[in-house]
Amino acid sequence: MAAGEGGSTPEQQAMAIAEDVLERLPNKILTGPSHEGDIKPSDMTPMSIVVLQEAARYERLVSVVRTSSRAVIGAVQGVSVLTDVTEEVLTSMVRGRIPALWAGKSYPSLKPLAAYFDDLLERLAFLQHWHQFGPPVVFWLSGFYFPQAFLTAAQQSYARKYKIPIDQLAFHYEVQRTFHIEEPPSEGVYIRGLFMEGARWNMEDYYVDESHPKILYDEFPPVWLIPLKRDDIPTDVFYNCPLYKTGDRRGVLSTTGHSTNYVLFMRLPTSQPPDHWIMRGVALLTQLPF
Incomplete structure (x- = not known):
């Protein structure tokens, strides 16, 4: 996740980061059939319930990340209004810090923006692998x-x-x-x-x-x-x-x-x-x- 070329404006840098975010985010948190197949809620194990609960929590975070990144792109391109919330996301992207809007839906993290986003993708991959192939060793x-x-x-x-x-x-x-x-x-x-x-x-x-x-x-x-x-x-x-x-x-x-x-x-x-x-x-x- 790079801020962009040295000669680009802060708005162009933020748009490049937002585009990178949208390109790398998965479309869905959990894809493909579960290793447990179609089972009744009453038959679910405590661990399988954890997977679904975790997916719901990450879905809320990813939804905010995706929506706000699209808002940044739209504001820079002039097709939507630059609100105070979107401006804070844009500024945070340029400065390499986690936007406050994201942090409000996020797990605690002290990482800079690039490391945080890589960490988020790794977490989603961990959850997807568990959902698809069963609990890890x-x-x-x-x-x-x-x-x-x-x-x-x-x-x-x-x-x-x-x-x-x-x-x-x-x-x-x-x-x-x-x-x-x-x-x-x-x-x-x-x-x-x-x-x-x-x-x-x-x-x-x-x-x-x-x-x-x-x-x-x-x-x-x-x-x-x-x-x-x-x-x-x-x-x-x-x-x-x-x-x-x-x-x-x-x-x-x-x-x-x-x-x-x-x-x-x-x-x-x-x-x-x-x-x-x-x-x-x-x-x-x-x-x-x-």
Whole structure:
């Protein structure tokens, strides 16, 4: 997504970006038959419901992106009125930032416009592949608009299978020793796409460790989320590492009392006292700011 030639006007640059957006956006969020075929709503699994809910959320965002991009093109060509809203989208495109109109329908993101749009397309491709070919072996947690719904569905699947009330369940977390996983777990889910800020994961000794010099973000290995009864969760010394959608530690409080940027606490082995990492603000992120 380039701003255009050096001699072009800001309006021409914005129109070029808007045209690129429209060319690369898929016509539909989910295309082709589902791997589950035509099933009754009452027979749908928690995971298949997550796909449809995610598609609806992304559809609202893509609709705004598509409509506003067309409005920018129309305004530059003089075939429609340049409103204040369209002008803000145009200006944001030229400056390489996410338009406020998009952000109002979007998942949290601190990325510049070009990286944000590439990320959006990757998320849509992830959802389409899941819809068409079935659940992946390792779920890309960063690709969810609302990851909490996916995590709840993982627990619901376990609760239904073993007829356990879901409020008695919690996740146990096992960081994997490889980035390449070819078979799904016997229970629970594998997730990927996380980054650790302020520390790193020691692949040799299997615990949270000090960062390497000049490395701010460490790519985190896949994690096995295992639903267990709360009484069965190990009580060893762990660092309750917060997982955020972005590196912005702020956000509107949701009904849970947590920031909308917050996802969960992940209990991780540590060689240091947990306070050591708390004081450093060590956290996991689902996406980087670039």
